[in-house]
Amino acid sequence: MRKRKTPTSRAKASRQRPPAAAAMMKRSVPAGDLSLHLERMPRFPLHQLSAPPLPAPSRFQRKLLEVSEGYDALSSVDDGGEDVAVDKDCILSQDFFCTPDYITPEIPNNLNPNKENIACPKSPEKSIRNKRHRQVFSSCILPSTNVQLHEEDAELKFDEFGSDDVGEKKQRYVSQSAVALRYRVMPPPCIRNPYLIENSSNALDVFGDRIAKMAGFSPSIGGDGISRYRTDFHEIEQIGSGNFSHVFKALKRIDGCLYAVKHSIKQFHNDMERKYALREVQALAALGYHANIVGYHTSWFENDKLYIQMELCDHSLSKGHIPRSGDVLEVLYQMATALNFMHDRGIAHMDVKPENIYVKHGVYKLGDFGCAILTDKSLPIEEGDSRYMPQEILNDKYEHLDKVDIFSLGAAIYELVKGSPLPESGPLFCNLREGKIPLLPGYSMQFQSVLKAMMDPDPLKRPSAREIMENPIFERVKKTTSRKE
Numbered sequence: 001m002r003k004r005k006t007p008t009s010r011a012k013a014s015r016q017r018p019p020a021a022a023a024m025m026k027r028s029v030p031a032g033d034l035s036l037h038l039e040r041m042p043r044f045p046l047h048q049l050s051a052p053p054l055p056a057p058s059r060f061q062r063k064l065l066e067v068s069e070g071y072d073a074l075s076s077v078d079d080g081g082e083d084v085a086v087d088k089d090c091i092l093s094q095d096f097f098c099t100p101d102y103i104t105p106e107i108p109n110n111l112n113p114n115k116e117n118i119a120c121p122k123s124p125e126k127s128i129r130n131k132r133h134r135q136v137f138s139s140c141i142l143p144s145t146n147v148q149l150h151e152e153d154a155e156l157k158f159d160e161f162g163s164d165d166v167g168e169k170k171q172r173y174v175s176q177s178a179v180a181l182r183y184r185v186m187p188p189p190c191i192r193n194p195y196l197i198e199n200s201s202n203a204l205d206v207f208g209d210r211i212a213k214m215a216g217f218s219p220s221i222g223g224d225g226i227s228r229y230r231t232d233f234h235e236i237e238q239i240g241s242g243n244f245s246h247v248f249k250a251l252k253r254i255d256g257c258l259y260a261v262k263h264s265i266k267q268f269h270n271d272m273e274r275k276y277a278l279r280e281v282q283a284l285a286a287l288g289y290h291a292n293i294v295g296y297h298t299s300w301f302e303n304d305k306l307y308i309q310m311e312l313c314d315h316s317l318s319k320g321h322i323p324r325s326g327d328v329l330e331v332l333y334q335m336a337t338a339l340n341f342m343h344d345r346g347i348a349h350m351d352v353k354p355e356n357i358y359v360k361h362g363v364y365k366l367g368d369f370g371c372a373i374l375t376d377k378s379l380p381i382e383e384g385d386s387r388y389m390p391q392e393i394l395n396d397k398y399e400h401l402d403k404v405d406i407f408s409l410g411a412a413i414y415e416l417v418k419g420s421p422l423p424e425s426g427p428l429f430c431n432l433r434e435g436k437i438p439l440l441p442g443y444s445m446q447f448q449s450v451l452k453a454m455m456d457p458d459p460l461k462r463p464s465a466r467e468i469m470e471n472p473i474f475e476r477v478k479k480t481t482s483r484k485e
């Protein structure tokens with residue numbers, strides 16, 4: 001499967017779900033699918049909360065209510081042989097909004113996790129009126145979804161239990177106690193990061209059966225809920241935008257440091273779109289730290305958009321930020337270092353171009369991993385900007401994906417040296433793909449022959465990133481680079 005980025009292939013990619021993917025979604029609901037979790041959850045009418053008064057249900061809570069119609073799993077529980085209508089309320093924990101508070105308790109040993117309907121505890125004696133009472137209430141696990149509802153020590157209030165009618169009191173007891181009850185919903189199962197080559201059996205054991213292909217697409221926060229972006233960051237200014245994203249300089253409130261926060265322009269409405277969007281952060285996360293790759297901190301979905309918190313760089317190599325001629329060698333060397341690091345880990349960038357090379361304190365960093373793929377072609381291929389794509393990609397040949405990056409880097413460096421954007425078509429476009437690289441006055445023949453080799457029409461004749469790095473023309477640059485790091 002292949003996607004072409006130009007002019008806006010990523011947007012197209014999200015609009016047109018691949019047929020195989022559509023079929024897959026029809027056949028079965030993936031384990032991480034939120035709607036499935038919700039359908040299997042016992043749900044309780046939030047609107048019947050009596051005390052204390054709660055705010056109007058959020059959009060997400062309202063959705064819960066909608067899907068809960070007709071579902072009455074816990075509306076009747078066995079309480080000493082009597083059926084008692086249970087008017088439960090719930091306070092959805094932060095976990096449910098994918099902002100875990102890290103204190104989700106383990107399920108207690110003495111409770112049967114496979115039982116959805118748990119006996120209601122005995123009603124309190126009249127004498128405990130006005131007393132704060134801690135009592136284990138209920139617990140259940142939904143085995144097929146890995147969604148667990150946990151009990152919490154609940155503070156029960158019985159102030160308004162003045163009635164002598166035992167039946168009514170039982171009913172109200174459950175209702176009032178539920179006000180204070182918190183249902184904890186575990187985050188969705190862990191997602192397998194396809195970019196991690198060390199997916200050894202050891203690593204997988206850590207997750208056990210909690211790994212799911214479509215997990216991680218947990219409920220969006222935002223809308224009329226709380227914005228994680230607004231809560232955690234103070235936005236300072238927009239620093240960039242691409243075909244798919246806006247990027248902002250933002251101060252993180254908790255650590256007082258500046259970051260780049262990128263968020264998608266388009267909303268992702270289904271798991272397949274989110275899965276594609278997540279590739280960028282999965283690739284960044286799998287790669288980990290490298291001085292010449294933009295640092296990745298965290299990511300989350302909000303309002304169906306993907307937010308990515310990254311290291312803040314000064315600017316990219318575009319729009320008036322062309323490096324001086326002496327610095328072009330440094331760009332080439334440092335980008336070859338980044339590509340070598342990636343290719344060693346089986347990942348190809350597929351969108352190397354000046355706009356995606358950032359500078360921070362004189363160090364060049366490769367960014368925008370939205371097209372990153374595995375060199376073994378085990379992921380659907382998405383091509384980057386066609387101005388930097390070699391001929392074989394335009395001919396739909398994907399044998400040597402690491403060498404696609406080498407061509408693109410050569411084309412990007414050529415553009416930086418020329419100081420004018422590469423054409424999208426025409427004679428120069430064709431010449432560059434046929435190995436006819438116009439001479440670059442003022443640049444050494446060694447440098448020009450490296451560029452020519454990088455843009456060779458035959459991918460096998462292009463040097464690897466490591467071979468580029470080892471070229472003697474970089475001797476001086478290597479010293480400067482190591483001083484900056």
Ligand SMILES: Nc1ncnc2c1ncn2[C@@H]1O[C@H](COP(=O)(O)OP(=O)(O)OP(=O)(O)O)[C@@H](O)[C@H]1O
Binds near residue numbers: 239
């Ligand atoms: N970490 C960062 N630090 C500073 N500026 C950044 C950072 N990330 C992105 N930018 C700026 O934002 C611009 C757009 O970012 P990016 O290329 O990631 O978005 P995109 O929509 O994926 O782009 P494209 O159209 O290339 O696919 C970049 O060209 C750059 O100028």
Ligand SMILES: [Mg+2]
Binds near residue numbers: 355
């Ligand atoms: Mg970009």
